[in-house]
Amino acid sequence: YQLSRELPVELFFDVRLANDFRQWGRYYRSYEKEGVLVVEFTKKTNSREDSSDEKAEFSVFVAVMHDGFVSNSSGDWVRRSYSLNAKRNSASERYVYKAATIEAKNFVISTASSAAAAIKETVSAFKSIDRLKKDGKKHYDSLCSYKSGSETAMAANSAAIALDKLETAQGLYAGLPWFFQEWTRDELISSIALPAAARKRIVLKYLDKILEDGRLPAIVSGSYEGSPSTAADGIGWLFKRASEFIEKKAFRASEITKVKAALKKSIDALLKNNFRNGFIFNGSEETWMDTEFNDDGRKGACIEIQAMQLNMYNLMCKLSKTATYKKLEQSLLQNVRRFFWNSGILADRLNDFTVRPNIFIAAYVYPQLLSRKEWEICFDTALQRLWLPWGGLATIDKSHPNFRSSYTGETNESYHRGDSWFWINNIAAIVMVKINKRKFKSYIEKIAAASANDILWKGAVGCGSELSSASSQKAEGCLNQAWSNATFIELIANCR
Secondary structure, eight states: OOOEEEEEEEEEEEETTOOOOOOEEEEEEEEEETTTTEEEEEEEEOOOTTTSSSSSEEEEEEEESSSSSSEOOEEEEEEEEEEGGGGGTTSSEEEHHHHHHEEEEEEEEEEEEHHHHHHHHHHHHHHHHHHHHHHHHHHHHOOOOOOOSSSHHHHOOOOOOOOHHHOSSSBBSSSSBBBOOOEHHHHHHGGGGGGGGHHHHHHHHOOOOOOOTSSEESSEEEEOOOOSSSTHHHHHHHHHHHHHHHTTTTOOOOHHHHHHHHHHHHHHHHHHHEETTTTTTOOTTSSOOOOOOSSSSSOOOOOOHHHHHHHHHHHHHHHHOOOOHHHHHHHHHHHHHHHHHSSSBBSTTTBOOOOTTTTHHHHHGGGGGGGGHHHHHHHHHHHHHHEEEEEEOOSSOSTTOOSSSSOOOOOOOTTTTTOHHHHHHHHHHHHHHHTTTTHHHHHHOOOOOOOOHHHHSSHHHHOOOEESSSSHHHHOOEEEEEHHHHHHHHHHHHHO
């Protein structure tokens, strides 16, 4: 952490597991060692909140090195307010530990499970600040593929850096500060904006994670209270991304063989477990719209799930050269066109013609579903019902009784019933570019401008937010959301 000149910097600490808001049993100790300020934290149980008392759970050591002096090291507890948490039913007020005030220009802060390790890392980094800055600049320059000169380019480059910050050794977090897990659909959707090697690594990883029911788990690392065990659409996103590699001839023969085996396994299991009356069905809260409020959580045969199944049949036909899969594709395509398409509206679900933006996912995954002219008519109708003047799409018809114009936080009233999600706005613009860039020019430009505005000037600077209220553009929900960053990068690449 570097300043242009020596200034007082206050160091506050709130060391905890991300979802642990217990107040008691938090012990800090600050001391100098080897010319470095060490802040030692230990979490213990406390009988006021736990079934045991004074049982140590973990310790963390933070080492701080600087080129100035400590002007205050009283170690005070300070009450802080966190408005971001207020709508997430999380602690909005909390006591945190003020370890010290340091007047300096250059700082290095490291953390480890022992004081010695933290000190070693800090001292090493402090001696190498210039090299680390140069290496960091080189890394981020490699991510920033757009020439400067416009806010759009700046936003795309910022989104690339924000996405990079969410990447782990295993894959991608869905978003911070709340979604520090690898969510299957989020990771596969977002992988489109990663370097090819990382993107391929994610696709190949998921080929080994297909469940016996033919689908993928909703989350592959960590857990999230209330999330379903499986994702109805994760498997479709996997084979959408796999098909893109195959089209570009970017898979080796052995990798194509692996894709083929995994795809066959999935199709066979889905037909056995989820196919009935000519369609693929899903349970409540199993699509990306995974909440309930005055409805059934999109239980049934959803449009994007049918499109994903069609894409899987299409890919399997190409890989196997077997007529069986072409027949399956043609049969499902006929059924969808017969029961979902009424020459004006593409149904969101079987027997449900409520207008929702999931039609844009269907167009993205399986554009063969409708002709180009039919897609234009479909989009015209959807935009009349969903368009928000600031440059977004509502997640349900604005005239629907479930529509909510303002973000309601962790309660489900607005989440998928009004709130405008930047990722699906970007997806909509991407398919509008492909269907008729000239006809939908104003919508495409407004969506791109709204996403750029969010990244540069709203929420967490340089990061794509999860969503906005429908009524006016705001940065709400999770403030660095992987798929918001990734789909914006993809949109700008398609607009070049």
